Amino acid sequence: MRSSRGLSHVHAGSLHAPDETMAVRNARDLYTRRAEGVSIWVVPASAITASDPDARGAFFESPQGKEYRHATYYTESDAVPHL
Amino acid sequence: MSVRAANTDEGTVDEAGAARFAELLANEQRVEPTDWMPEGYRKTLIRQISQHAHSEIIGMQPEGNWITRAPSLKRKAILMAKVQDEAGHGLYLYSAAQTLGIDRETMFDQLITGAAKYSSIFNYPTPTWADMGSIGWLVDGAAICNQVPLCRASYGPYGRAMVRICKEESFHQRQGFEILLHLMRGTEAQRAMAQESVNRWYAPALMMFGPPDDDSPNSRQSMAWNIKRFSNDDLRQRFVDMLVPQAEILGVTLPDPHIKWNEERGHFDFGDLDWTEFHEVLAGNGPANTIRVARRREAHEDGAWVREAARAYADARAAEAGASQKIAS
Numbered sequence: 001m002r003s004s005r006g007l008s009h010v011h012a013g014s015l016h017a018p019d020e021t022m023a024v025r026n027a028r029d030l031y032t033r034r035a036e037g038v039s040i041w042v043v044p045a046s047a048i049t050a051s052d053p054d055a056r057g058a059f060f061e062s063p064q065g066k067e068y069r070h071a072t073y074y075t076e077s078d079a080v081p082h083l
Numbered sequence: 084m085s086v087r088a089a090n091t092d093e094g095t096v097d098e099a100g101a102a103r104f105a106e107l108l109a110n111e112q113r114v115e116p117t118d119w120m121p122e123g124y125r126k127t128l129i130r131q132i133s134q135h136a137h138s139e140i141i142g143m144q145p146e147g148n149w150i151t152r153a154p155s156l157k158r159k160a161i162l163m164a165k166v167q168d169e170a171g172h173g174l175y176l177y178s179a180a181q182t183l184g185i186d187r188e189t190m191f192d193q194l195i196t197g198a199a200k201y202s203s204i205f206n207y208p209t210p211t212w213a214d215m216g217s218i219g220w221l222v223d224g225a226a227i228c229n230q231v232p233l234c235r236a237s238y239g240p241y242g243r244a245m246v247r248i249c250k251e252e253s254f255h256q257r258q259g260f261e262i263l264l265h266l267m268r269g270t271e272a273q274r275a276m277a278q279e280s281v282n283r284w285y286a287p288a289l290m291m292f293g294p295p296d297d298d299s300p301n302s303r304q305s306m307a308w309n310i311k312r313f314s315n316d317d318l319r320q321r322f323v324d325m326l327v328p329q330a331e332i333l334g335v336t337l338p339d340p341h342i343k344w345n346e347e348r349g350h351f352d353f354g355d356l357d358w359t360e361f362h363e364v365l366a367g368n369g370p371a372n373t374i375r376v377a378r379r380r381e382a383h384e385d386g387a388w389v390r391e392a393a394r395a396y397a398d399a400r401a402a403e404a405g406a407s408q409k410i411a412s
């Protein structure tokens with residue numbers, strides 16, 4: 001669901017529908033009763049490939065210990081303006 | 084199914100999973116569908132979430148009953164919006180329950196065969212327009228009291244559904260309060276109608292929090308699992324404390340002569356409730372039990388051809404798309 005122009009789509013929820021057209025309509029009725037969206041995408045659950053939650057340790061290991069990827073890692077320039 | 088994959092070893096003890104589950108609860112973190120969870124936790128949640136969903140769906144009826152007779156076009160539109168919200172709440176919750184491995188058809192079936200329970204409050208009839216006010220103010224009010232802490236329930240999909248629901252509920256309570264407020268500003272007959280309705284709904288609304296703590300065997304376990312955050316009696320007290328000043332603003336009298344501010348406790352005292360009635364209604368002997376379930380069943384069965392037609396249409400289109408793809412390749 002895109003809540004307004006310029007923002008990205010964010011997951012709103014699940015629903016049941018016989019086909020894509022009905023899915024979009026049901027999504028409108030179920031998730032935008034208060035003008036929460038200006039655009040809806042629907043995806044069949046079976047089309048989603050997810051990372052393995054049991055393997056998340058190894059799978060997301062790469063950024064561990066790489067604090068130097070964050071600006072906050074560089075403290076010696078703290079006092080320098082506009083940096 | 085991937086959702087169940089982590090839990091296929093039912094009955095066997097997954098020590099690492101159990102340790103992780105305990106750790107999640109201890110750290111006030113969410114349990115997600117793919118995490119290991121004790122069977123009791125899963126069963127409790129399936130029961131609670133599906134009963135909750137059923138309550139939202141059955142809860143459409145006492146008010147749906149008044150849509151055609153609402154006193155103005157504006158009131159009619161508002162009431163329709165509220166009833167639509169309750170349908171939405173039911174659907175959010177059915178989806179949440181499904182993440183625990185029960186399918187929607189099973190839940191629908193449990194409801195229309197009368198096997199499933201739902202909140203007994205919806206088994207009371209709504210003979211007057213003022214009942215739309217009382218339901219919004221008292222029934223939705225009690226539901227909000229119950230549901231706000233559920234937003235922090237340990238099971239992720241349930242908590243997230245509750246967040247969405249709670250956002251929508253506050254309109255329900257306010258519109259009900261306003262219906263009563265307008266009646267109380269009206270004629271003698273209108274004021275009497277409002278008071279008579281509040282008289283009928285007050286005690287059943289208080290019973291929505293469930294039996295007293297010492298008679299609520301499952302509460303302790305639910306609290307240990309971070310599903311339930313406050314005891315039935317604590318929530319009921321909180322509700323009464325909110326109601327008393329609101330009733331004063333409305334100018335209605337709450338039908339309990341024992342309501343009295345208790346300086347020492349910092350709460351309002353109130354009288355005992357008639358729990359035999361509660362158990363009667365819960366057991367299916369309420370004034371409207373049979374009607375509610377029968378109507379739900381009728382609606383479900385009358386809609387069968389629509390579901391069938393939609394499925395046939397979807398299948399035909401899929402077949403057509405398959406055929407034209409073959410031609411193209």
Ligand SMILES: [Fe+2]
Binds near residue numbers: 169248
């Ligand atoms: Fe609701």
Ligand SMILES: [Fe+2]
Binds near residue numbers: 169223226252255
């Ligand atoms: Fe509601």
